[in-house]
Amino acid sequence: xxxxxxxxxxxxxxxxxxxxxxxxxxxxxxxxxxxxxxxxxxxxxxxxxxxxxxxxxxxxxxxxxxxxxxxxxxxxxxxxxxxxxxxxxxxxxxxxxxxxxxxxxxxxxxxxxxxxxxxxxxxxxxxxxxxxxxxxxxxxxxxxxxxxxxxxxxxxxxxxxxxxxxxxxxxxxxxxxxxxxxxxxxxxxxxxxxxxxxxxxxxxxxxxxxxxxxxxxxxxxxxxxxx
Numbered sequence: 001x002x003x004x005x006x007x008x009x010x011x012x013x014x015x016x017x018x019x020x021x022x023x024x025x026x027x028x029x030x031x032x033x034x035x036x037x038x039x040x041x042x043x044x045x046x047x048x049x050x051x052x053x054x055x056x057x058x059x060x061x062x063x064x065x066x067x068x069x070x071x072x073x074x075x076x077x078x079x080x081x082x083x084x085x086x087x088x089x090x091x092x093x094x095x096x097x098x099x100x101x102x103x104x105x106x107x108x109x110x111x112x113x114x115x116x117x118x119x120x121x122x123x124x125x126x127x128x129x130x131x132x133x134x135x136x137x138x139x140x141x142x143x144x145x146x147x148x149x150x151x152x153x154x155x156x157x158x159x160x161x162x163x164x165x166x167x168x169x170x171x172x173x174x175x176x177x178x179x180x181x182x183x184x185x186x187x188x189x190x191x192x193x194x195x196x197x198x199x200x201x202x203x204x205x206x207x208x209x210x211x212x213x214x215x216x217x218x219x220x221x222x223x224x225x226x227x
Contacts, residue, residue: 002044003118004096004180005037007064008084009104010075011052015208020050020104021058022213025220029207030055031062032107037100038063039111042118044096048104049088051075067092082187089180099183102175105207107220109174117177117197124195127182131197132169133204139168169196172204 009030013019021028030048037046048059051070059066068091074084085101098121102109113131121129140157143150152158157165176189186192202223205216 001098002094002096003042004088004092004099005043005046006085006088006099006101007033007037007046007048007059007104008081008101009048009050009052009055009059010070011050011055012075012077014077016210016213019207021055024107024213025217028058028062029107030059030104033102033104033109034059034062034064036106036109036111036114037102040114040118041111042114043100045094047088049074049084082183082189085183085189086187089184096180098177098179100175100177101189103173106174107216108203108205108223110203113197113199113203114175117175120195120197121177126195127186127191127193128176128178128189129195129197130176130190131172131174131199133172133199133201135168135170136201138162138165140165169198172199173206174199174204 007030009020016022020030024032034046034048037043046064048056048064048066049070050056050059050066056066056069070084071087073079074087081101085099089099100114117129117131140154140160142153144153178189178191182191205212205219207213207216
């Protein structure tokens, strides 16, 4: 069984300039994803898909491969992750059974999470696996505004105890496992047969703004504090 790690990292990030190689706790943030993939021992190849020469050089420095540069079409603001993955899979002359798409801004990603999720992915016999985080508060009690009034979105749950409501989850945005054949057929990460791998809040942090970045660094310091 051959596995490919794909780390998409274009150079044109807007909200945080040069986000994918910005220094996070002393090294480029993309290095954390590369190192976690390599330490996991799961992959026949760990590659970075990029249109940027500097990103390619840094990726190679930390042990990834950049066998080809990303096309203009998949490097613009409108290209989807699925577009990037399809391009990578079709360009390889080597065949892979599964791939894992790892986000380049995931400093909390661990080799053990990749290993554990892969076991679930294989044993479940599903076409894909997505890591998720449970909502800390029941979303069935969500509020919204109607004609200026604050109202409960799902009125049928207004008297239901929180512990009696079904847990809900959201995409953790760290990595995605999928069978190559299934992806090339469906062209979707969330396939018709998707397993889940639940993460804790300590393992997940969105990094979309400078404020998010600072919070992530504080969280990282706290998690790795000695003593």
